[in-house]
Amino acid sequence: MLKLVIFDLDGVIVDTAKYHYLAWRELGFELGFEFTEKQNEAFKGVSRLACMDIMCTLAGKEDMPTSERERIANQKNDKYLELIKNIKNDELLDGVERLLKDLKSAGIKVALGSASKNALPILEKTNILHYFDAVIDGNKVKKAKPDPEVFELAAKELGILNNECIVFEDAVAGIEAALKAGMAVIGIGTQENLPNAKHLFNNVGETTIEFLKMIV
Template identity: 45%
Template structure:
């Protein structure tokens, strides 16, 4: 029996809107404060990773092992978050990435459900600033998720809250850890970015502007039939 596509689950940062620059600037400020050589290239490793795990990766840049208590780690992570929240407060509806409004409208018309599965605890604030609260059937609360991507927990939570089997879902990500999480969740994995960065994705688009509901249905059908 063929399993038809019933839901599309989106990452937020880099898929619905590009908050990557906001994250970079906030982490860069923390890195500068700690005199760590934080670069845009290293920032790529933080995509799709939780705040505390991102902080630990940032601290690994120190040539000498930095010792912090759990309280100090949480304080640093919270300071980064406050910087980030100041930056994202400027996000507006026109900051939705190309092709996303049209894709969501098409999915809705076809009766295909939609969800946000983001590691960001600020997902609700970003979606609110984009004025897209009514566009998604489910926005997973990252505060309820224990395991960061590439663990599939957040995608499985989205499917469960939608009332859909994982195999009936397509996940869309722009981070390697996110694509791995989608595959681990037994979903069809769509990547946004350069194809060579996502060897395990079922399909890669160079940008969100290329996303197409009919193609997603076709890709999902082919993956299910393998």
């Protein structure tokens, strides 16, 4: 029985992924290479410092000290925050608020499960924070996806069993994390980008509560 729906943030609720890409791309130029959108696919659902490790590899700077990696990663985050400071409700992706309203009306709990450390301000700026019963973000977890910690914490915080949950994800690492947690998963994207997703949609708006109940 479906009791909890967990949403990833970037690329599922809002397209903040494009802002992350622009910030990483600018950093790539500073490190001496052009960071592409294809390379950015591997960053979805991954922690900031893990992304920074990949950037160092791409730039041929594997010997960069940890302290310098952290400094540059924070610099990237400052750029990202500058880009999203004016984000509004009209930047929600198709069907998100409609499904959130339907879930609330049906008495189904809603949680956020995201690696982002900036999740709360984004939910506040887009005026949807009140729909969420739990927000598990990068400030609350120690392990990045594909570790299932973020989703397991959401279920635990609300006292719900893992097999009573569905996760919406747009990243391979996130889908893997949900599957490891024993949760049903809906991928937002294409078969090419999400080969490990059994159920695929272009956006959240293409799904219904009736369908969600069928797969749990």
